[in-house]
Amino acid sequence: MKNRLISKRILSILLFIVFVHIMFIHTTIIVTASATEQEDNLEAIESAEAAAMQLMKTEGDVTVSNAGGRNISIIKNMRLYNGYHTNTDEASYAWINLDDEKLIKQDAVSETEIRKSGKKLEILLKSGNLFFDVTEPLEEEETLNIRTSTMVVGIRGTSGWVKVLDRWRSRVCVLEGTVTCCVTDPVTGQTKSTTLSGGEMAEFVVYEEDQNGERCDILKDGFSEDEIEGFVLVELAGNDALCRKIKDASGLDAGSASVRAGERLAADEARMKETMDAIREQYENQENHISRDPVWIEGTDLPETEEGGNSTGRIRNPGRPGTQGGTGASGNGNSSGGGGSSSANTAPGSNEDVNTPPPVTLTDGTDPIDVQSLQKLLNSTDVGEVVVNKNPNPPMQSVEMGTDTGIFVDVPIPTKVVVDSDITIPTGKTLTLGVEVDMVVEEGNTLTIDGTLNIDTPLINNGTIIVTSSD
Numbered sequence: 001m002k003n004r005l006i007s008k009r010i011l012s013i014l015l016f017i018v019f020v021h022i023m024f025i026h027t028t029i030i031v032t033a034s035a036t037e038q039e040d041n042l043e044a045i046e047s048a049e050a051a052a053m054q055l056m057k058t059e060g061d062v063t064v065s066n067a068g069g070r071n072i073s074i075i076k077n078m079r080l081y082n083g084y085h086t087n088t089d090e091a092s093y094a095w096i097n098l099d100d101e102k103l104i105k106q107d108a109v110s111e112t113e114i115r116k117s118g119k120k121l122e123i124l125l126k127s128g129n130l131f132f133d134v135t136e137p138l139e140e141e142e143t144l145n146i147r148t149s150t151m152v153v154g155i156r157g158t159s160g161w162v163k164v165l166d167r168w169r170s171r172v173c174v175l176e177g178t179v180t181c182c183v184t185d186p187v188t189g190q191t192k193s194t195t196l197s198g199g200e201m202a203e204f205v206v207y208e209e210d211q212n213g214e215r216c217d218i219l220k221d222g223f224s225e226d227e228i229e230g231f232v233l234v235e236l237a238g239n240d241a242l243c244r245k246i247k248d249a250s251g252l253d254a255g256s257a258s259v260r261a262g263e264r265l266a267a268d269e270a271r272m273k274e275t276m277d278a279i280r281e282q283y284e285n286q287e288n289h290i291s292r293d294p295v296w297i298e299g300t301d302l303p304e305t306e307e308g309g310n311s312t313g314r315i316r317n318p319g320r321p322g323t324q325g326g327t328g329a330s331g332n333g334n335s336s337g338g339g340g341s342s343s344a345n346t347a348p349g350s351n352e353d354v355n356t357p358p359p360v361t362l363t364d365g366t367d368p369i370d371v372q373s374l375q376k377l378l379n380s381t382d383v384g385e386v387v388v389n390k391n392p393n394p395p396m397q398s399v400e401m402g403t404d405t406g407i408f409v410d411v412p413i414p415t416k417v418v419v420d421s422d423i424t425i426p427t428g429k430t431l432t433l434g435v436e437v438d439m440v441v442e443e444g445n446t447l448t449i450d451g452t453l454n455i456d457t458p459l460i461n462n463g464t465i466i467v468t469s470s471d
Contacts, residue, residue: 053080053098053114060092060108082116088128090276091269093231102144105131107231108272122147125162131232133159133242134177150216151204154180158198159242161232168208173201173223175232176242176249185215194218199250201227225257230265237261359385359432369417378429378451389434391415414438419463424448433457441465 055064055078064072067083080086086094086106094106096114098121106112110128115121122145123130130146137157138144146153146162148170153162158177164170172181174196182193183204196202203219228236236243236258243255360383362369369388377386394412417433419441425431429451433439439455441447441463448466459465 053096053116054078055080055086056095056097056103058092058094061089062092062094063087080114082114085111085113087111090272098144101134101136103133105231105235107131107229108269109276119143121145124148125164127164129161129163129229129231131159131161131229131235133235148204150186150206151181151183154182159246160196161229163229165203168206170204171201172196172204173227174198174250175228175252175254176246181218183216183218188215190215192216192218194220196220197249198246199223199252225252225254228252228254228257228264230261230268233258233261234265359383359387359430361387361389369415371417371419371421371423374417374431375423378424378426378431383429385430385432387432387434388415388417388437390436416440418442419445419447422446422448425451425453427451430454 055074057076058074062074063086064074064078064080065085065087066072066081069085072078072084080096086096088094088106088108088110090108092108096104096106096112098104104112104123107129110130111126112130113124113126115124119139119142121143123132124147126149132146132155134144134155134157138155144155146155148162148164149167151170151172153172156178158174158179160172160174160177160179162170162172170183172179176198178195178197180193180195181202181204182191183206184191185206187209194202199222201221201223203221204216205219206216207214233254236246236254238258240255243253243258246252246254360377362374374386374388377383394415415437417437417439419439422445425448427450431452432454433456435456437455438457438460439447440460443462446464446466447461448468450468
């Protein structure tokens with residue numbers, strides 16, 4: 001009997017182990033199948049989203065980046081996804097196939113972003129020109145919009161191009177078909193819309209904030225074959241079917257104009273090169289908008305100036321620890337500005353007071369530095385030196401590269417000490433401005449240096465600078 005009970009227990013244990021093993025295998029298979037399905041579904045979704053968006057070809061220097069800003073290596077017919085950016089350089093172009101019936105061509109020096117959600121597609125033209133050719137009307141649930149900073153064009157089945165003139169103006173030219181356009185003032189929300197057909201163009205304007213009355217407007221007009229952009233004409237050359245549609249719709253003889261497409265494109269590229277060369281030259285010279293040549297010269301009297309009046313005193317160059325020296329000023333009166341290190345009441349090579357309080361460093365990113373708060377620090381008995389360092393994470397500002405180019409770049413706002421109220425550096429105190437920290441004395445305000453001012457960049461003076469010395 002005892003052996004029989006032991007056998008039953010062993011059998012029960014074995015059956016339980018087999019059952020657990022089977023359940024474990026079954027569970028594992030289920031989990032694995034679920035993960036595979038998820039991956040397949042994700043791949044299917046991405047493929048479906050990208051199937052209609054491909055970078056067909058490029059010419060020249062073209063860069064593509066994903067929604068996260070990472071550059072993507074370009075291959076022929078590469079897939080494009082929601083949030084992808086395309087940038088073209090000079091004499092460089094990109095052709096994007098939205099599907100077999102929708103083509104866009106990006107002109108040189110242009111930037112676009114693709115936005116897609118289901119069957120809703122939007123091309124954000126940030127700068128430059130964009131040609132569009134939709135050969136078949138969109139389905140009822142489909143949308144295709146081309147958007148600029150202030151305007152949107154709804155396309156159902158047509159061809160033409162959109163151009164960003166500047167941050168306030170965009171232009172739409174229609175070769176054939178019909179589009180609906182809308183312009184909106186982002187401040188007031190005022191909106192105007194219109195419909196354009198073949199041979200018509202319109203400029204969409206948002207006026208600046210000081211404009212009275214209407215805040216946005218639409219200026220409609222016609223255009224001729226001679227006004228068709230070169231990068232568009234080369235697409236029309238040899239496309240007899242499209243040229244016939246354009247002529248039937250608008251009377252524009254695009255076919256004859258396309259004979260000169262190469263010449264017009266070359267002329268457009270030459271003009272763009274001149275514009276970009278001028279922009280680059282201007283951009284290179286706008287870092288500080290002032291000359292870095294010293295205004296104050298050692299061993300001479302301060303010059304007589306038109307804005308600052310007469311300046312008297314002598315110049316000395318005390319040098320500065322950790323630098324190659326600089327140009328200093330001592331004396332009393334107005335000055336036209338200068339660079340280097342300005343010093344008073346501190347002899348070259350003198351030893352600092354061992355009881356001097358430690359310096360206070362401003363690194364809070366405030367821009368510009370508040371002068372009144374700076375004055376309070378300099379007046380404090382617990383502060384011997386105030387150091388203003390460059391903001392490590394400066395705010396950015398959008399700057400147009402040239403005039404009416406429609407090309408904007410984000411550049412860091414320099415760290416500045418703007419003297420917009422009178423300030424005095426007391427005797428025995430030091431104000432040190434770090435590398436790439438500017439100082440500007442505004443008109444009607446006075447900077448008095450009874451102590452020491454250390455500065456590496458030219459000091460921009462539109463007001464009055466008074467430097468005293470006990471020497």
